Amino acid sequence: MASITVNLLAGFKPSSVVKHVLAISSSADRSFAPLRNIFAASKVTEPEWLTAALANLTPLKETANTIDFLLPSAQEGSPFVKFVVAVLPSTYSRGNSPSHSHVVNSVVKANKGPGDVVIVVSPNDATAAFAQACAASRCFPLFNLKSGQSTVVTNVDIVVDSDAVSAAQLSVIRSNVENIRLAQRLxxxxxxxxxxxxxxxxxxxxxxxxxxxxxxxxxxxxxxxxxxxxxxxxxxxxxxxxxxxxxxxxxxxxxxxxxxxxxxxxxxxxxxxxxxxxxxxxxxxxxxxxxxxxxxxxxxxxxxxxxxxxxxxxxxxxxxxxxxxxxxxxxxxxxxxxxxxxxxxxxxxxxxxxxxxxxxxxxxxxxxxxxxxxxxxxxxxxxxxxxxxxxxxxxxxxxxxxxxxxxxxxxxxxxxxxxxxxxxxxxxxxxxxxxxxxxxxxxxxxxxxxxxxxxxxxxxxxxxxxxxxxxxxxxxxxxxxxxxxxxxxxxxxxxxxxxx
Ligand SMILES: [Zn+2]
Missing domain, CATH: 3.40.630.10 (Zn peptidases)
Known part of the structure; x- marks a missing residue:
């Protein structure tokens, strides 16, 4: 069972030892600035090649483009941290959501791994922050009767990198995430x-x-x-x-x-x-x-x-x-x-x-x-x-x-x-x-x-x-x-x- 916490990037503290990070950037911004916060939180030193590698991660038209890498960490209990970095598509049709929430959902589904995970989204505005956080949360259903698994708790930190999201908006996101998961469970x-x-x-x-x-x-x-x-x-x-x-x-x-x-x-x-x-x-x-x-x-x-x-x-x-x-x-x-x-x-x-x-x-x-x-x-x-x-x-x-x-x-x-x-x-x-x-x-x-x-x-x-x-x-x-x-x-x- 996954326990989901939604927080803003500013002052973010992970709820468990960081082993797996999934950073999803909107196509407008490929500086991946929030990664630096996560490096600090997970005691990882930024490698020299990173900026060049991320600059090469060009947005595709309709699907996400991703790279992944493993970096050594000074955290106790996690000698390495796996990073998956994704950039959202450059276009969307007029019938679709500008937030690319469905791409966020498929990226998280494909890359979340079995254990604790930190998911960073970098939406362009507060509306997209809502849609992207909700989309990520849908990948962690609550109901499971597989024997031996109902008591295993996975920590999921959804981190929103946006100055546009107020405290009130953050609590609206949280209550929607909670109730989306209620509906999923039912x-x-x-x-x-x-x-x-x-x-x-x-x-x-x-x-x-x-x-x-x-x-x-x-x-x-x-x-x-x-x-x-x-x-x-x-x-x-x-x-x-x-x-x-x-x-x-x-x-x-x-x-x-x-x-x-x-x-x-x-x-x-x-x-x-x-x-x-x-x-x-x-x-x-x-x-x-x-x-x-x-x-x-x-x-x-x-x-x-x-x-x-x-x-x-x-x-x-x-x-x-x-x-x-x-x-x-x-x-x-x-x-x-x-x-x-x-x-x-x-x-x-x-x-x-x-x-x-x-x-x-x-x-x-x-x-x-x-x-x-x-x-x-x-x-x-x-x-x-x-x-x-x-x-x-x-x-x-x-x-x-x-x-x-x-x-x-x-x-x-x-x-x-x-x-x-x-x-x-x-x-x-x-x-x-x-x-x-x-x-x-x-x-x-x-x-x-x-x-x-x-x-x-x-x-x-x-x-x-x-x-x-x-x-x-x-x-x-x-x-x-x-x-x-x-x-x-x-x-x-x-x-x-x-x-x-
Ligand atoms: Zn019927």
Whole structure:
């Protein structure tokens, strides 16, 4: 298990004997000035050839350029220190983050080694410092059940070389790093450990730590209160489904102050239900189907910790296990949703939109939102539309959409908009016997937009009152190489600050 400390370079003291240093410079500066601080901290004498060697390390166009070398050290317990020096690419496209955070992530992943490591980033500004530190931290997941390894602690020092980062900004970086790792751990946990009840316990721990209010509506209570979607999807599990609502009211606000609501899909395991997935290829990895709710929990915690919110913030986790037994919802069942609308189920594997439709409707009806943001690993089609790095946005407000794209670039949690033209897509859900079906008639018609539109169908009153809504489909970026990425924590925490 890795313990991560984030500090500024000025006055940096390593948390253990330095054995391995990874210095990543932005292409604008190849003097690698911070190395001198690290030499001093690790009792290494700078070799004469270093300046010439580093001057030769020219930036490449799209990938990092790296060199590595070993230098003798006077530290006790480490006769040599390994250095890897990387320079970030000279260019980036307009769809990418200027911070090159994804390159930082791959450089750290490829060069971090097995033990303690000091990672120095030299960002051009405070925004890039945030994105680069978060990107580096994603390489050290917390969850590991390999025997004998759970008690081994690796010290990771992330050192930010920037005069532009204030003490307040440093603590924002720290709380985002901490909560990105929380989201990663939750996604990495297998469904036999992270089921609905243990997930509720995790949310209670977060609420207690933050001093946030928490409301849990679970099982029969959901059914009685009309959550036909969330209850229906989760009722076949031994752990009944739940809506968990964490609420933070900054000083001077009341329950009537217009709020921001974050709503996350929390399918702790998705078998597909009776419309079952292919058990080998399609089901493995479906523990990650709660990634949206993990982003909401982490993003909420990071935003509240910053202590600068001026509007109430709510985190709604729609938690359920989509499993198979005689209680499962069937294709052809008709559910009555919290919105009062009826849904004819034609695909039990399109369950995320059912739980989210109830979640966003609850937010619109009871929590006085001026902005609702939902986030979900919702459609495989998201990967076809915007790929593995960019979540897809579906939004009823142009300004909010543009802000989410910008915050994506700022944080490294990249986003890109989908087509928003509901009048062309509503018909995909037509049903002879209910208000709508839950899955489209034609998968070749803007499928990810349609999935978002299904959720929007349950926000009609909210839209009529002028409410803004953003849907984030993160099916691709939430999970990479069999690990949770912590996608969405930084995006939501920073988006929330900007909506303040
Ligand atoms: Zn599904």
């Amino acid at each position: 996604v990495d946990m297998p469904p036999n450990l992270l089921h609905v009840d243990s997930y509720i316990t995790e949310a209670r721990v977060v609420a207690e730590k933050l001093g946030a209010e928490i409301l849990v509506i679970q099982g029969k209570d959901l059914e009685e209160q009309g959550f036909g979607g969330l209850f229906g999807v989760g009722k076949a599990s031994e752990h009944p489904p739940a809506l968990v609502v964490l609420s933070h009211y900054p000083q001077g606000t009341t329950k009537d102050t217009p709020s921001v609501c974050l709503v996350g899909k929390g399918i702790v395991y998705d078998t597909g239900g009776l419309s079952i997935k292919t058990p080998t290829s399609g089901m493995c990895g479906m523990k990650m189907d709660m990634g949206g709710s993990a982003a909401v929990l982490g993003g909420f915690a990071a935003a509240v910790t910053a202590g600068t919110l001026t509007a109430p913030l709510h985190a709604l986790l729609c938690i359920a296990e989509n499993s198979v037994d005689e209680r499962s919802i069937r294709p052809d069942d008709i559910l009555t949703m919290l919105s009062g609308k009826t849904v004819e189920v034609n695909n039990t594997d399109a369950e995320g939109r059912l739980v989210l439709a109830d979640g966003v409707h609850y937010a619109g009806k009871y929590l006085k939102p001026r902005v609702i943001i939902d986030i979900a690993t919702l459609t495989g089609a998201q990967l076809i539309a915007t790929g593995k790095k960019h979540a897809a946005l579906f939004c009823n407000d142009e300004e909010l959409e543009a802000l989410a794209v910008q915050v994506g670039k700022d944080t490294g949690d990249l986003t890109f908009p989908l087509l928003y033209a509901p009048e062309f897509h509503k018909n995909e859900f037509r049903s002879q016997v209910a208000d709508m079906k839950n899955s489209v008639a034609d998968r070749g018609n803007a499928q990810s937009s349609c999935a978002g539109q299904f959720i929007a169908n349950h926000l009609e009153d909210y839209f009529a009152a002028g409410g803004k809504w953003l849907h984030v489909d993160c099916a691709g970026p939430a999970f990479a190489e069999d690990r949770g990425t912590g996608y969405g924590v930084a995006l939501l925490s920073q988006l929330t600050q900007r909506l303040n």
